Amino acid sequence: MFKLNLKDEDIVMKITATRSVTAKDVVANLVGNLITRAGGDIADVVHLILTKDSIYLEYIGHVSLGYAEETRDLDRIYLEEIKEFAVVPSGNEELIKITTGNKELSFSRDNSKKDDLAVTMAKVIEDIK
Numbered sequence: 001m002f003k004l005n006l007k008d009e010d011i012v013m014k015i016t017a018t019r020s021v022t023a024k025d026v027v028a029n030l031v032g033n034l035i036t037r038a039g040g041d042i043a044d045v046v047h048l049i050l051t052k053d054s055i056y057l058e059y060i061g062h063v064s065l066g067y068a069e070e071t072r073d074l075d076r077i078y079l080e081e082i083k084e085f086a087v088v089p090s091g092n093e094e095l096i097k098i099t100t101g102n103k104e105l106s107f108s109r110d111n112s113k114k115d116d117l118a119v120t121m122a123k124v125i126e127d128i129k
Helices: 023-034 117-128
Strands: 013-020 043-051 054-062 069-078 082-092 093-099 104-110
Touching: 023 043, 043 117, 082 117, 093 117
Parallel strands: none
Antiparallel strands: 013 043, 013 104, 043 054, 054 069, 082 093, 093 104
8 A cells, every 4th residue: 555665663653635636736637648648547645654753745646547556746744844733623524734844735534433543643743753
């Protein structure tokens, strides 16, 4: 499922969330599909993988043939760069906002099981920092 070269003992916690798809994302995906003829969807699934010094954002999409998962992009944010990792419960979702010095990222996580994993991740990040 996770395509990073991390050992299990390196991973403190991992959760799966989704990101909002913008009109710009749709256009970029359409143009990319036309140019490459590869096809595929927009990478809206994001694995947030917490290690002792970083959080990795692994953006997952699906190829058009066979609909297999593939990593489309991978970002690494060092914990010291994070100014805010905020989680707001909203119904059956947890809204996650990550703010660094130069970017602001927003995700949502299905919390219908009421396990509050994003809230827990925020607390763990605070404890590590």
